[in-house]
Amino acid sequence: PxxxxxxxxxxxxxxxxxxxxxxxxxxxxxxxxxxFATADAFLPPLKAELQRLPLMTVEGQENAGALSRGxxxxxxxxxxxxxxxxxxxxxxxxxRFAKISLAVVEKKRGGGS
Numbered sequence: 001p002x003x004x005x006x007x008x009x010x011x012x013x014x015x016x017x018x019x020x021x022x023x024x025x026x027x028x029x030x031x032x033x034x035x036f037a038t039a040d041a042f043l044p045p046l047k048a049e050l051q052r053l054p055l056m057t058v059e060g061q062e063n064a065g066a067l068s069r070g071x072x073x074x075x076x077x078x079x080x081x082x083x084x085x086x087x088x089x090x091x092x093x094x095x096r097f098a099k100i101s102l103a104v105v106e107k108k109r110g111g112g113s
Contacts, residue, residue, distance in 0.1 A: 013053060013069070013097070015046070015088060016105075017076040022088070024049045035084055042091040050095035058098060068098035075103045 016023040022030050022043075030045045038044075055067040072092050076085055085102070092100050 011070065013050070013072045015072060015074045015092070017074065017080050017084070017088060018105075019077050019079060022046060032080070032084065035087060036081075038087065041087065042094045043087055046088065046091045047095050050092065050097070053095075055096065067096065069096050071099040071101065072097040073101045073103060075105050078104045 014023075014025055016026075017032065020032055021028055022032060022035055024046070027049070029049050030043065034045075035043055050069065050072075053069045055069055058066045058068050074085070074088055074092070076088075089100055089102070
């Protein structure tokens with residue numbers, strides 16, 4: 001049988017914050033030490049990388065016609081301080097992402113069920 005897709009799935013950008021590094025879609029952007037030391041409310045190297053992604057028109061919402069870079073998922077190690085997460089979230093807002101999701105990465109504990 002044939003099938004056709006009328007709507008392309010929206011790609012989601014992933015920002016990963018480990019204990020030592022910040023990545024965008026598996027590309028290292030900066031160390032977390034650099035991010036913590038930045039006095040700005042947002043992170044210029046991260047913003048520059050995020051702004052490389054294309055802008056698209058928002059449809060079907062009250063902001064229809066506005067431009068956005070879509071959705072971003074921020075995945076962070078559970079030990080990352082909130083102030084650092086706040087800078088990453090502010091940077092995503094500065095880079096014009098419409099929806100920001102946050103997930104905490106926690107290592108699975110060994111042992112039984």
